[in-house]
Amino acid sequence: MSETDFCDNAWSEGEDAGFIDPVSMEEDPTELFAGDTGTLDAEVRRVLVRLLQRRFLLADKNSAQWRTLLENQQLIESRLHDMFVRLVIDHERGIAHKQQVRSAELDVPILLKDDPYNRAETLVLVHLRTVFQQERVAGEMSARVDIEELEQTVLTYFDPDGTNMADRQKEIRGAVTRLAREGLMDEETAGRYRITPLVEVVMSTEKLSELSRWLRERNDGTGHVVDDTMGDIAS
Template sequence: MSETTVEEGFIAPVPMEEDPSELFAGDSGTLDADVRRVLVRLLQRRFLTADRNRAQWRTLLENQQVIESRLHDLFVHLVVDHERGIAYKKQVRSAELDVPVLLRDEAYTRAETLVLVHLRTVFQREQGAGETSVRVDVEELEQTALTYFDPDDTNVAGHQREIRAAVARLAKEGLIEEESQGRYRVTPLVEVVLSNERLTELRAWLRTQQPAGTEAGR
């Protein structure tokens, strides 16, 4: 029996570890690298915004169905708000189905809630007045939040540190963006985090928390 020879032009099989479609050794994924990066960002971060991540936003819209499918495999919803240019994830919850919880809400501290309510209130007021861009100063946030602390409490410096830390967290989450030292632009994310209904509830609760004889900024 004669020895079989490889005919000219025949392409020999390539081992999987050398497959150019693989992104790393042993890769069995089917998504392109850019799509995977968007999926990871959605899982890592609370929001993906169109204005700050134009390329990833475009990738998301072009591959929304497959990204949604991957998230649904994890019992996670994808919400894409085209009007605001915001995408975020939500945990699937069901009374009929045993759903493992992947996303756990990290509650805001009291100081963070005070700052957030003021940001949402200012954003709502300025947007209602026709302003397209809303800005606040850190001193304004401090003074408003401090009205909810006991005026007889002498630890003002400690409360100021709490409020500054709250501002830092909200900036990290993208709800505000520092344009200059101590000057922030309020982003549309505040509307997503704090709905009108929830804002009304928190305002009512805060009125019960405010020391007598003080009045919060409106």
């Protein structure tokens, strides 16, 4: 066989083996939209966006995205670091969230704004965190609260001389709605909520002790907060 015949045969075999024609830029599968210069796969981008949109990414609620996050952690961290944002992954609890980088030595533009919890939200959080801690100490793997019991407990922190009970209850229900939306409580049946491990991330043991002490100091001995001037707590 001549050298020319060998080359011709090799090329023919290559064609049979499925050589792929060049793909035009317009049909490039890595380009997700016109003019796209991004380098991340679509699923990785979605996880990155979700982390920026939401306070938390939960493994048990978003198992596919959680796997994508762990498989591409360095890439996602790098993109967040470019925006002065830190990625925090709690493998034990299956929780991922972001933190704003702050530095006294570096001029850092603030991307993430603090969205503080108001008085009612903070009081509900204190109760949820207390119940969660008590159940864990007792060896229980989960903790639950009923909306009526939660509402009655939180109401005891308000000024007993307050006359507009409907407004107080509306505040508490609004607090429950926000905390449920953020994943700190999960409504299993009507009016009955499971407290999620997120409550430990949002309110540490130290913060719980601090707030509980603050409430006791403002207590007039009747089990009520003397006034309504409770400051907002950063989330």
